[in-house]
Amino acid sequence: MANTNQEKEPLFSKKNLGLVKDPLTDNNPVTVQVLGICSALAITAELKASVIMALSVVFVLGAGNVLVSLLRNAIPSSIRIIVQLVVVAALVIIVDLTLKAYVPDLAKKLSVFVGLIITNCIIMGRFEAFALGNGPWKSFLDGVGNAAGYGLILIIVGFFRELLGSGKLFGFPVFGDPVAKTGLYATGYENNGFMLLAPMALITLGLIIGFQRSRNKNLIETH
Amino acid sequence: MELLQLFLKSIFIDNMVFATFLGMCSYLAVSKKVSTAVGLGAAVIFVMLVTVPLNYLLDQYILRPGALVWLGEDYADVDLSFLTFILFIATIATMVQLVEMIVEKFAPALYNSLGIFLPLIAVNCAILGGSLFMQQKEFNNITEATVYGVGSGIGWFLAIVAIGAIREKIRYSNVPPVFRGLGMTFILTGLMAIGFMSFGGMLTGGDEAPKKEVVENIAPTEPVEVNEVVIDSTALETVTDSLTQTVQE
Numbered sequence: 001m002a003n004t005n006q007e008k009e010p011l012f013s014k015k016n017l018g019l020v021k022d023p024l025t026d027n028n029p030v031t032v033q034v035l036g037i038c039s040a041l042a043i044t045a046e047l048k049a050s051v052i053m054a055l056s057v058v059f060v061l062g063a064g065n066v067l068v069s070l071l072r073n074a075i076p077s078s079i080r081i082i083v084q085l086v087v088v089a090a091l092v093i094i095v096d097l098t099l100k101a102y103v104p105d106l107a108k109k110l111s112v113f114v115g116l117i118i119t120n121c122i123i124m125g126r127f128e129a130f131a132l133g134n135g136p137w138k139s140f141l142d143g144v145g146n147a148a149g150y151g152l153i154l155i156i157v158g159f160f161r162e163l164l165g166s167g168k169l170f171g172f173p174v175f176g177d178p179v180a181k182t183g184l185y186a187t188g189y190e191n192n193g194f195m196l197l198a199p200m201a202l203i204t205l206g207l208i209i210g211f212q213r214s215r216n217k218n219l220i221e222t223h
Numbered sequence: 224m225e226l227l228q229l230f231l232k233s234i235f236i237d238n239m240v241f242a243t244f245l246g247m248c249s250y251l252a253v254s255k256k257v258s259t260a261v262g263l264g265a266a267v268i269f270v271m272l273v274t275v276p277l278n279y280l281l282d283q284y285i286l287r288p289g290a291l292v293w294l295g296e297d298y299a300d301v302d303l304s305f306l307t308f309i310l311f312i313a314t315i316a317t318m319v320q321l322v323e324m325i326v327e328k329f330a331p332a333l334y335n336s337l338g339i340f341l342p343l344i345a346v347n348c349a350i351l352g353g354s355l356f357m358q359q360k361e362f363n364n365i366t367e368a369t370v371y372g373v374g375s376g377i378g379w380f381l382a383i384v385a386i387g388a389i390r391e392k393i394r395y396s397n398v399p400p401v402f403r404g405l406g407m408t409f410i411l412t413g414l415m416a417i418g419f420m421s422f423g424g425m426l427t428g429g430d431e432a433p434k435k436e437v438v439e440n441i442a443p444t445e446p447v448e449v450n451e452v453v454i455d456s457t458a459l460e461t462v463t464d465s466l467t468q469t470v471q472e
Contacts, residue, residue, distance in 0.1 A: 034252060035248060041247065042244045086309065093305060115307070116355070119312075119347065119350075120348070198243075198244065199241075199416035199420065202410070202413035206405075206407070209405050210401045
């Protein structure tokens with residue numbers, strides 16, 4: 001993800017780069033701003049689902065931020081929430097229909113969680129906090145940056161849950177065949193099926209947050 | 224009896240927070256004190272009570288394939304289900320606005336305690352999630368849908384009040400600095416979710432052999448969340464794997 005930041009275009013001033021970079025680490029929407037947790041946990045039992053979800057959110061937030069930013073002077077503030085919801089809902093319908101057409105199996109697995117992108121707090125949060133007050137290009141960078149920060153956490157959680165839970169990555173066995181006892185399983189290693197259940201998603205994310213805070217002491221809360 | 228079963232199931236087994244992670248954002252943000260947690264929880268129950276049956280009617284008479292047949296035979300082939308998201312969220316947003324205005328007018332005391340939380344609810348995933356799961360479960364009548372909505376709301380209420388109480392107490396404990404606040408809340412929620420998993424055997428009696436219990440638990444949730452089923456079946460595979468292994472040994 002860092003590669004996209006290194007293009008030498010005038011559009012990518014240092015400040016604009018910060019819009020993309022900050023949400024990836026020190027201002028991560030999931031671990032620091034505490035937004036968009038719902039879907040970050042529910043669909044991370046498999047890496048593939050996490051990646052698809054991350055891409056969907058990058059699309060919805062990037063495009064949505066631009067749209068809201070273009071509309072920002074036309075929306076009366078009293079009905080802005082409904083306008084924003086309609087923008088997101090329209091984009092999510094596009095994503096939903098695309099997924100159903102090209103990856104129907106995965107779309108079934110994600111079930112209602114594609115629809116729940118609409119109420120993903122990151123999206124409403126970025127619309128309110130950024131797109132309503134900034135131009136389209138900056139809003140686009142901000143949207144992509146925040147969605148990428150969200151996706152990063154999603155992929156990390158998905159990686160550990162799928163690897164430890166079913167011994168696979170993207171559905172390919174990594175540690176060998178658990179039934180035929182090849183590879184690592186020959187030494188007595190067992191898959192931890194508990195990793196695939198709901199509670200471990202929460203605990204994994206808790207540990208990731210703890211790890212991030214141990215690296216960056218500024219983020220530690222008093223209580 | 225079936226309604227009671229559905230009610231208990233939506234509170235404990237399919238708990239919004241612990242089983243499907245819905246409404247986590249407000250769950251984390253508003254659970255620092257029990258009193259605010261109670262306020263938001265009550266508002267969620269109330270909005271669920273109104274929106275789930277309403278969206279059920281929308282789904283039955285407008286959205287699902289062939290639902291428009293009441294307009295005449297010509298409309299029997301119309302499938303508007305792609306409009307689900309936009310209509311559901313519009314219903315929820317308008318209902319929240321309406322509820323806010325009605326409560327403000329007729330029950331100012333209630334408004335003062337709930338007021339600030341009502342706008343938050345429009346973007347609470349638990350509400351939209353409740354409606355989307357309701358659509359997926361294909362209830363037979365509006366009573367079932369209402370019971371499901373209220374049950375899910377109460378489940379969410381229980382979860383946020385419980386974590387609020389724990390967070391009030393944990394202030395006096397010596398938590399490692401890196402886990403203070405958010406990290407610890409996640410781990411606590413995870414542990415609570417493990418606790419809530421034990422309700423899984425509640426409706427099946429719970430005295431079967433462990434392996435059978437897993438099978439029993441999958442059955443009721445199967446049409447509900449495809450995601451969870453996948454999880455369960457893989458977990459089942461691991462169980463079978465370990466069983467075959469012990470047999471071989």
